[in-house]
Amino acid sequence: MEQYDYLIVGSGLYGASFTYRAQKAGKKCLVIDKRPHRGGNVYCENIEGINVHKYGAHIFHTSNKEVWDFVNSIVPFNRYTNSPVANYKGELYNLPFNMNTFHQMWGVRTPDEARRIIEEQKHDAVVAMKAAGVSEPRNLEEQAQILIGKDIYEKLIKGYTEKQWGRKCTDLPAFIIRRLPVRFVFDNNYFNDKYQGIPEGGYNKLIEGLLDGIEVKTGTDFFDDRSYWEGVADKIVYTGKIDEYYGYRFGKLEYRTVRFEEEILDCPNWQGNAVVNYTDREVPYTRIIEHKHFEMFGEKVYENPKTVISREYSTEWKDGMEPYYPVNDEKNTSLYGKYKDLADKEAHVIFGGRLAEYKYYDMAPIIEKVLFI
Ligand code: FAD
Ligand code: UDP
16 A cells, blocks of 8 residues: 655654755655645745745755755745844843944943953853853853953843743753853844845745645644654654654653734834844843744835734743744753654654754754755
8 A cells, every 4th residue: 555655754854855855866755744734844824925934934044055956946035134123121132142232332432442341241240150160161141251341241142042932040050151252343234144034024934945747635644643654664754752752651742832923013114123022021021022023124015004013922832822932952862862863763763853852943953954964
């Protein structure tokens, strides 16, 4: 009864890229997805003529030319450049931390002036650590202060990070913030990558292109009829949760999740930017996304009289919620290791993507891994 070479469980970017490659190699593929739509977390819904990123804002960025050329061959990408703004109790700052931020924070105008202030504050943080008898930062708070100093830590990092992770910065590991970008130039581009953008017409176009001509059954959960699905193909590509695949036999892996509160507003331009981070502890959400700014630039913004915004609330994950960010602490990493040992022994199943590998993947590394390695 095997009719397909591959059954692909999950039509997210991993499943769709794998299917694209397999089809090009002449393989017969069937894709199933338990959600009512294709695309996994990059799925967009068109609301009032605006592509709304239903599972969180997605910005494609890469320095790999092969990957960039490939995605552009499926759908042209626009020139969107991510440059979030931080709102701290009504004060606005550019991100990532750069000369614009330093000017807004201290009124400084030159890199030397900015460097002097940051060095002084870093020095104070090192002295405080020495006084406490430690040589290495013990937590995120200490790490951030020896990287950037007290002012930026307190206004732009502390509240945001505590909301995002649901824990105090003094209880979070230092490594989370070890690669904090600090720039002594006036440059608000959030990413250092050579290429970035959003597919013209939204991410659904990318998924449609990857799955062009493929049989896809949405609203279909692998576990509702597991033995049937296991019989339809020579091999399975599984992109769902790895612990679910093994019936949670060693216990459940944990995640952080995000709750989105969406609102349609009767105004053409609400916050003037796609991403505004709320960095104080008192505002309950971490950021507000105004989706039209991903694809409508300049005067185009005003051609549509409405706008759609999403407030993002970072929350602890419970059963039944969407799993978003793997929690890469010791407990979960070791639990994942047990499942991976089982997965490595499977001859007919390929485990791939964010949920099956229990790994935070950006989009470009998925394309790179599936199509170019
Ligand atoms: P998913 O997209 O999760 O796809 C898995 C699919 O499998 C889902 O459609 C699911 O319904 C299906 N599935 C699961 N179990 C079953 C089952 N039992 N039966 C049938 N189907 C099943 N990356 C960037 O590069 N830039 C960004 O700005 C960015 N922002 C992000 C923001 C958020 C909030 C999140 C969570 C991620 C972000 N990412 C970003 C990462 C990006 O979403 C991932 O790289 C990509 O979506 C992962 O694709 P995937 O196929 O592995 O997983
Ligand atoms: N961060 C912060 N203030 C901000 C934005 C980010 O302190 O305004 C910190 C925060 O600790 C976060 C980390 O930087 O966990 C990475 O944030 P980013 O938005 O780059 O990554 P993502 O949330 O998409 O993983």
